[in-house]
Amino acid sequence: MTTLIQLGEQAKKAARFLAVAETKDKNLALEAIVAQLKQDESIILAANEKDLALAKENNVPETMMDRLLLTSDRLMTMCADIESIIRLADPIGLVDKMWKNADGLTIGKQRVPLGVIGMIYEARPNVTTDAASLCFKSGNAVILRGGKEAFHSNQALVTSMQKALASVNFPEACIQFIADTRRETAKDFMTLNGYLDVLIPRGGANLIQTVVKTATVPVIETGTGNCHVYVDKDADLEMALNIVMNGKTQRPSVCNATETLIVHEAIAESFLPLLEVAMTPFHVELRADTLSSRYLSTSIPATEEDFKTEFNDFILAIKTVASSEEAIEHIQTYTTHHSEVIVTNNYTTSQSFLKQIDAAAVYVNASSRFTDGSAFGFGGEIGISTQKLHARGPMGLNELTSTKYIIYGSGQIRH
């Protein structure tokens, strides 16, 4: 079995190759990957059936079975996603800015790949092709560590992608896979200093916290979103209703879904009954504080814990406040710094919210559901960073790069 150190060494070598590869060659390789994945469809689906059978044996819950499932259609969607990555502009080589310093040196800040990216993720096999192609397009070698439930699927996908790479004379080690599902190996991966330039966990809060606490390589924290919508006294109530409904019910399982509604007391009496009626067909459980519950017929009492929780479900916590300052204070206390929304037509209140709320995305009069790479216009995304270092918010190709200073001199020395 290949050791992690060997994977790391091969990845570093491949990263040097990839760092200087031209965009057109990288695109050709991604096209070869799409063709190979299509050709290997039956092998990939057979591997997936093996995973599904094992999952059934192990009584894996139905929702996870669905995440795990590959079909011909789903594989075609994965290929289409790679094709859209081919069409994205390559950030590598771009010079963000260039200036002359006092000594007459011309200094340029140029985009370069990060180098070797580690990915730790859970059951969805589409993350395998998605992460691999985003890392590849941005000139990074990637080492993938998917969930053990998807082991055979991921192995088949990576084998197919590596075959494609070899066919166009790229090192297979541009995309590698840890064929070892033991926990100790995950730990060793998180401490593979000197080989991993960054480790990106993608999955539930438990996975992310384990990585953050265990890793000694640089990590980008992704994910958790306890997103709030504050409906101000000066809000357009119809707009507010649309935004809260969209945030809570359009896709409640994702990190940019709305979890808590905060309502100004001046409009609570008119807004909350409207909301309750609109939520009824979606069977949304309303967990309300005492003030809010007066205007709701079927709410249950909200606990402190509810205001802290990312439900990822048809549950909404509700709080009524006396002022926008109180709303801001509540959000700043409970925010996971993902996406926060105010609905208001008051200019001063909107500016104050934008200024004071500390989150990756702060919205005035729009749904929290827009926080992702495709909605922002980045093409794909490798995750949504909720930390402040390196990247914040949706991470597209640009967030998978670093920079180097290229300096043109004419013999300058330091005095």
Added chain:
Amino acid sequence: MTTLIQLGEQAKKAARFLAVAETKDKNLALEAIVAQLKQDESIILAANEKDLALAKENNVPETMMDRLLLTSDRLMTMCADIESIIRLADPIGLVDKMWKNADGLTIGKQRVPLGVIGMIYEARPNVTTDAASLCFKSGNAVILRGGKEAFHSNQALVTSMQKALASVNFPEACIQFIADTRRETAKDFMTLNGYLDVLIPRGGANLIQTVVKTATVPVIETGTGNCHVYVDKDADLEMALNIVMNGKTQRPSVCNATETLIVHEAIAESFLPLLEVAMTPFHVELRADTLSSRYLSTSIPATEEDFKTEFNDFILAIKTVASSEEAIEHIQTYTTHHSEVIVTNNYTTSQSFLKQIDAAAVYVNASSRFTDGSAFGFGGEIGISTQKLHARGPMGLNELTSTKYIIYGSGQIRH
């Protein structure tokens, strides 16, 4: 004694205050700090004398005694450095770019502070005022953990700065100091997740490696520089001589000093004897590979270890190569990704070097000594990042910021 958690909580509170403070108020506070430091000169110098006396008792080496020493002149220089930070542009609030997405949302990427910055450093007390004022100007609260040798000096400096902050109605906790020199406390500091947005170690390789390996909070690795100069066959030899001399002898103790010279074999015979003559007055020890040693009268043999070493001293490793590719290969093997130099008049060779070398700063025809915040035109710097995540190369005010997306909508929901 205040616990780290208490320091962290106070810092978070102060960071919220600072994040929305106006530039002119931050500048006024920095001016108050300068005035207070000047007023407290005798207290600060007395505290420094205490540190010096203890250091003498503990037989601390002469070089460290010098780093530890504060004088009236040195304190004035520290104040002048703060004054130059006052004059720097405030990055907070700047919108790097703003665009409209497909749904008609106006999305702006705005500079915000990182939040709470931790600093771990060694004996120089000037780092205390320097780091504090850079963090403050960029809207960040800072928690400082200086070397135990400078304990009393740092405590006096921080007390003085806090007094100034209080006088202009800023929270004292904008600048805090860990008044506990135990090792366990340093470890607890490195794992203060939830409070520190980033931890920046500044000092020798040992300190930095300890922090990288121990910390679970995000770290920016700084420092180590095994910098190379490659003198190509197409180099102007006089220019090359100036650049190597400057890199090695102008200030050999710093991280951007030149440690290894690589010479093309076609010019080794003419260049190396010139170099030896020029180096003689500086008593530079030349550690040469077999090929190079033929052209030197007094070199000693270079070992593999020499090519790996950041000497920070009047020692130069020398290697002769048959091609620019071999030079690039050597550098890519031994680089610490800090600053690398080629001297050449060949266009193709220069471009190939710029493209292939993976370092924070890659120079054509200039000394490696230019890699720092002031030479780059950033004003001050808090350190030189040798990692690829978040910031690479000299870190000025801009590198102490994060971003948030501010999004102006008109009722948009996701479909």
